[in-house]
Amino acid sequence: MKSLAELAAIREKMKDKVSLREGEGEVRVVVGMATCGIAAGARPVLNAFVEEISAQGLTDKITVSQTGCIGICQYEPVVEIFEAGKEKTTYVKMTAEKAKRVVEEHLKNGNVVAEYTIGNTEA
Numbered sequence: 826m827k828s829l830a831e832l833a834a835i836r837e838k839m840k841d842k843v844s845l846r847e848g849e850g851e852v853r854v855v856v857g858m859a860t861c862g863i864a865a866g867a868r869p870v871l872n873a874f875v876e877e878i879s880a881q882g883l884t885d886k887i888t889v890s891q892t893g894c895i896g897i898c899q900y901e902p903v904v905e906i907f908e909a910g911k912e913k914t915t916y917v918k919m920t921a922e923k924a925k926r927v928v929e930e931h932l933k934n935g936n937v938v939a940e941y942t943i944g945n946t947e948a
Contacts, residue, residue, distance in 0.1 A: 852887045859894035859902040865901035873921035877928040915943040
């Protein structure tokens with residue numbers, strides 16, 4: 826059994842990650858986590874988004890969540906980014922490394938990583 830102080834420390838450490846998953850940020854990152862997505866490696870992608878957004882200090886602006894099947898199983902893992910006033914961006918065949926780049930370039934600096942999007946045949 827953990828002491829109350831240890832539990833409080835764990836709670837404080839995880840607070841950003843919980844609010845990141847349940848928050849009302851102006852940007853939403855949605856990771857397809859149906860069976861097809863999980864089998865293709867979506868869980869490490871989801872974790873990479875959560876960890877990198879937290880590390881970059883973007884938790885007040887960005888919410889990360891998961892959804893079921895997005896409907897394009899051949900492109901899994903799929904990540905959709907919704908930003909107010911902009912068209913949805915759909916990233917395909919994502920990896921944890923690609924997720925980190927998307928956080929840095931797209932979510933932090935506002936530049937879509939076009940080579941990872943569904944419109945790019947090399948993705």
